[in-house]
Amino acid sequence: MVKSTTRRVTISGTALLLCLGLVTAGSSIVSAGAAVKKTPGVTAKQITIGATEPETGIAASGYNQVAKAADAVFKYVNARGGIYGRKIKYVIKDDCYGTPGFGCTGVPNTATQTHSLLGLPVFATVGSLGTPTQDTVRALLKGDDVPQLFVASGSQDWNNPHQYPGLFGWQPSYNEESKIFAKYIKATFPSANVCFLGQGDDFGTDGLAGLIAGGVTPSDEQLYSVGALVTSNGASIAPYIQRFETDKCTIVVLDSIPGATDAALGAALQLGYSPQWVISSVGSDPQTVDAPFVGKVPTDPEQGAITFSYLPTTTTSSPWIPWIYKVIKADPADFPGFTSSSVLNGNIAYGAAYGVAFVEALKATGKNLTRAAFLHTLQTTVFSQTPSLVPLSYTNSNHQGLNGGYLTTVISDSATKPITGTVYTTDSSSTGPVTVAKKLSSGIPAWLK
């Protein structure tokens, strides 16, 4: 009967709730004193770190190799016993560059992925990619005291030690890169008509500011939107190039991601316009950029473009190049079919370089690994034996990272070559000068060879 069923349900429901309450009360009292202070993500045998990367979507082409290269370095170190007996586990989560769309149906956003990393837990995030994506999780990571290390972006947002003591960048800032570009342009093309096209966020605005601070004021400055780039399949860039062609600019500076660089080069080709291209390291990797043009035009449209590099190019004799080849070849899970004749592109070099930086910092911290000890080591040690051209150092008032590199030209669809080989260094202020770097990196540490 309906009436008695309702009564039965009520009584049993109430009883269940009361039981739940008592159990909760009991367990709360018991577990009150159980918490032990341990470093999250660190055990005697393992260090767990995480990162959010664009594995799918518009930014994935090229960028999805960055974290995999770092992972290859960690696997190499693990195969040799790890750091003080601890193996590194690198958990990579896809956040689709924070631009969910049909290419990434159902891919959770950066905040969700970061939350799931924190739940693992992780010792730190290392090498997460993207400016807007990492900006959104700064507060979350700070609130949980999780270090946000080596963010893969040149924004100056990572240099804020006062507000975010656990947040560190790694690559030179967009500002620094542009100042070095400006010095070269002023010296080599003193009376040129310069035009600028940059991405509509920090990348473009910081880059433009650096150009102006370095003494080069473009006659035409434009910013493009990533959203429009994606929806128009690149056609949104063409009008800007058309403007530059009408303005008769002889030098075009691009602060663009590879997809936008492609669109710009293609538009110029269509118009029969060939300025001297100066392209940010972010979007100039020859293999990535030339891919759409292969077989369609006789010469690679990027050939002769000037770009910037803070890592040794494959045409130089740095010992890191064969070392990286060795490490990548030993990781067929991340890089299937990679051989000595495969191209070592900029993305792979980037990932390997910050991977090396991380393991060296771990080693320098010592066996007793806590977050505080690690951050202290990071801010008081100069790492002069990593793949980057200049040593990596942070202080408790500067968390930006590398601050120097040399200018290179694109010589083929897979390689760049240094123009003079002189390594310049500067800072992100508008007045700091660009000078020749006095201290350079010095080879591979013995324990890594």
Place this chain on the structure above:
Amino acid sequence: MKLGDVRQRSAVSLAVIIVATIVALLIAPTTRNGVAIAIALDVAVACLATLTFPGLRSSHPVVARAALSLLGVVAVLFVAFFLPSASDFNLATGAAMSIVLLGLSFLTGASGQISLGNSAFMGVGAFTMAIWANHHATTPIFVTLLISVVAGALVGLLLGLPATRLRGPYLAGMTLAFAVAFTAILGEFSSWTGGDSGLQLPTEAKPPHWLISLFHSGTSPLTTSTLWLTDISIVVAGVAFFFMANLFASRTGRAMRLIRDNDVAAELVGISLPRARVIAFVVSSAYAALGGALWTLIDNSVSPPTYSFALSVTILSLIVIGGIGTISGALIGGVIYAYSTNVISWIVNQTGLNPQGNFASQLNGIIFGGLLILTMLFAPLGIAGAVRHFWHRARNRS
């Protein structure tokens, strides 16, 4: 129904409420999170007991619905308390999504209009929340949420007015165009919307002191803002569901359903078609804006690419799978949204696929799209509809 039975049952229910309150007061001082748990238990028991008041459903349906909503909210809050932070985050996101689904369920199911523009209305709410918070940081959260809802309703009115004359595919087309144009509009006003980078909320949401003091020990779990935001989302969802349930059952709701089934008859009965359609549009856009504002709160930031047309497709898919035109469908859709990634990662782990490989990264889309097609072909009323169908068949048999 004999009078004696009614009095007996009411007495029993009342007694249960009193007993529960006494037990709660006894438990309170001894648990670590005492007073809060005690209150939660007491409220839950009171709701249950209220529901068993004889004849409540037919004589005071609003009270019955309120009791049911409150019970649901308390139960979920209780569970959220013990979940790890990542799960709470998913729960909060899912709760906000279920509010949006509720609005679309009403619009499409109850009034028969197809809208593909909900992502844009979510975006309106999301950005209103962020822009307002950045300019008036001291406004209480609930007031800012209300402002976002009003903004969403206004935009819904703007779009709903021209939409009243449109039928089927043309309405779909216009809402599609709006959804696609929305990100471009955000880009045009980049000084307000932060361009490609989006906006961040100026301060992290923190629970008020009087609430923290309801917990005994020093390290109150409520100081993690994730749990606090999850609680806000659940409470707001409960309120939203309560209002919708009443709307469904009201005259306006019945009028909408009549329009959906037979608009000629509706006109003959004297229902103003354009007015009803606009109301439905405004309600659905207000709900969508509320969901979007909650997302901004939960993520502590907002970015334009999130509110693209693809999100509208996700919303439509979720409510179709959950059950269009129903309230429980919105709930089911919210749960699916909250936990689908976990399920899919589990599937990837079980089948031994390479998690970084092409196939695994597209599994979300394949399963989602496939479910959508299968649901529409074989169970067009979604999970809620299918359950109801089987329930009726089981009842009819016995």
Place this chain on the structure above:
Amino acid sequence: MDAFLTSRIIADVLGGLTNGVIYGMVALSLVLIWRSTGVLNFAQGAMPMFATYVGFALLSYHFGYWLCAVAALIVGLAVGGLTERLVVRGLYGKPEINPIVVMVGFLIVLEAVAAAIWSSFPRSLPSPFSSIDWQLGGHPVSLSPFTVYEIGAAIVVMLAVAALFRFTNLGLQLRASALAPEVSRLLGVRVGRLLTLGWMLSTAVGVVTTILVSSNFFTGLTPQVNDGIFAFGFIAAAVGGLESPVGAIVAGVSLGIILQFVQDYLNSNAQIIVALVVLIVALMVRPNGVFTKSSLRRV
């Protein structure tokens, strides 16, 4: 008017025409399916994309561009036909929302499967003609051998379809099957076959569009290549009227040209906003599309 302004206007018209014929073809495919089966095909971009991927997978076996294009067309016909038979058949007579949702689901699945098999990395398709603009007096004229090929192919396809619909017996049967299936059956028309044919034709037109768009210089073939175009094509179809193939073509071309001017004088973002405004205005004036004849229905 000075020479620069004239050349700018001509460049915009030509550029707009190039985009407009693409929008026109998409709109035409949508109208084809709507008129023959009453379904709004949200997967109109994804189905031909998938067929193009399959067809051009033959490139790795050293087949040339034209052979791959033909292969893609054939696969497109098959995809269209199979979709109608297996997926859409069960949806006739059901509420309007059902086919919309199913096609949306199909869109998601197709894009996901394409990305799973071939990855989202843009694939470069060879172009049979150079994309470099001709120059007139030192200024590029927004016209290259490739754009001439593109516009030419689009016009041929659109005229062929329109002619088929209006002037042939087959077209008559197609329209009859959609309008009055029972009567048509009684008159001996194989209604089922014709519905399938409508979908096959529409997908084939879509394949032509996809190949033209992805042979472009720097964009290449990705699973999402048709998404943006679909939105504009849909708007064109709605403005022109879902019942009118001619309306679809005219609306598509006009929209393309208008938006090119918008892009030139304003910016890229403004394009979709203007398109939305055009749509709202058009539908407020004529809620069933500009070219729809609301009173008489001609068979």
